Amino acid sequence: MxxxxxxxxxxxxxxxxxxxxxxxxxxxxxxxxxxxxxxxPDPAPILVPVVKQVLATKVVTRGTGRFGSPRELSVTASELKTGPRVVTSLPRVGSEIEEGDVVLTISGRPVFVLEGAQPSYRDLGPGMVGQDVRQLEEALERIGFDPGPVDTSFDAGTEAALRALYDRHGFQPVVATEAELAAARPLEAELVEGSRAGAGIQLPADEVVFVPSTPLRISALPAAVGEEPSGPLVTVTSSDVVVDGFVPVEEASLIRKGAEVLIDEPDLGITATGTVSVVADRPGTHGADGFHVFFRVAVEGEPPPGVIGSSLRLTIPITSTGAEELTVPLSAVSLGPDGGSRVQRAVGDGYEVVPVRTGLSADGYVTVTPLDGVLAEGDLVVVGFEPGAPAGG
Incomplete structure (x- = not known):
């Protein structure tokens, strides 16, 4: 045991x-x-496909829509008139004024809007000569009143066309006698040939304003009825719509007059196109700070509702490939020992180095052309590595 x-x-x-x-x-x-x-663990490669697409570089910023070409209208005093003058009627804000319309009245007399580059600076009447007479006759002819031969002389044809303009709007033209003209005529007019008006229908300097183009839109009324017409009376814009924007100084050199612009604001359902019409020559103008440059875009066609006063996205294409090309992410391109660019293409269980020539880059992609080897749309290329899964659970 x-x-x-x-x-x-x-x-x-x-x-x-x-x-x-x-x-x-x-x-x-x-x-x-x-x-x-x-x-x-061994790092695992990150693979992305080669994409065939159009690449384009662009500047993207924002701007505010408004009516274009703002200006203030005022009148020049007439030598034919004496005594106090007051504003007796004004247009409605938002209304449109066509060439030949009466924009306001002063002491019951009309102020016509006509197109022309030269401002009204003197009373015009029979016998007077000058480019301002030609400008008047061109305007009268445009709005349907025949002044006869369009030249630099104020003659009987000019008088007849001017009378027709006043008649259309229900006003009597100013008709002066030789004695009235002599009393009102400035002394310097006696010294210059063609500066002395004769008796007949006159166009007082304060009954017309010349503007570069029409129609005009009334945007503000700096004067009021009953006031003396001594300063700006009406603020107008063109009926064209523009978008004013700003770009950083470093991007300003990329923007050129005439460049196409995509205008949009998805939240408001706004999509339009335009062209760059103005680029400031230095930063800090038109309300920009010292680090931004002002530019203006003219909206093409009929602008969609909601543009005026809205903040809008402006996309300005700079360069483009034009056609679709092979592209890879920028991170897929590396430098080889010879200094040339290359990508790594996945082949079976391994990788092949493909030398490439790079081109335009935008939005994180770059165009590539294989110099040796094969690279096609849909091929997988290495853009980086991530840690592999640890072995053995």
Whole structure:
């Protein structure tokens, strides 16, 4: 019995020793094994497809829509009139004025709007000569009143056309006698041939304003009825719509007059096109700060509702590939030992280096042309690496 017990204890000791040895062996690792287990997993490549597309560089900024060409209208005093003058009627803000319309009245007399580059600076009448007479006759002819030969002489044809203009609007023209003209005529007019008006129908200087173009839109009324017409009376704009914007100084050199512009604002459902009409020659003008340059876009066609007064996105294309070309993300291109550009294309379980020539870059992509090897739309190229999944769960 004692002998059997001894044998059992010996066998148990052997088993325990064996198990202990096995556990210890499993727990012991060589330095190489420890280093291998501590090393990070191999990085996994990030692959993206080669895309065939049109690339275009562009400047994107914002601007505010408004009516164009704002200007203030005022009148020149007439030598034919004496006594106090007051504004007796004004147009409605937002109304449109065509060439030949009466924009306001002063002491009950009309003020006509006509197109012309030269401002009204003197009373005009029979016998007078000058480019301002030609300008008047051109305007009268445009609005349907025949002044006869369009020249620099105020003659009977000019008088007849002028009378017809006044009649259309229900006013009597000013008719002066020689005595009245002599009393009102400035002394210098006696010294210049063609500056002395004769008796007949006159156009007083304060009954016409010349503007570069029509129609006009009334945007503000700096004067009020009953006031003396001594300053700006009406603020007008053209009926054209423009968008005023600003760009950083470093981008200003990219913008050229005549450049096409996409105008949009998705939240308002606005989409339009235009062209750059003005680019300031330095920063800090038209309300810009010292780090921005002003530019203006003329809206083409009928502007969509909501443009006036709205903040709008302006996209100005600068250069374009024109046609679709192979493109890859900028991060896919690296420099080879020879200094040339290259990409890595996935081929089976490996990667092939493809030398390329790069072109236009925009929006994070660059055009590429393979110089050696194959590269096609849809091929996968390496743009970077991310840590791989750790082995062994």
């Amino acid at each position: 004692r002998r059997r017990t001894l044998v059992i204890w010996v066998v148990a000791a052997v088993i325990v020793s064996t198990i202990t040895t096995w556990v210890a062996a499993e727990s012991i690792r060589s330095p190489a094994e420890i280093a291998a287990q501590a090393a990070p």
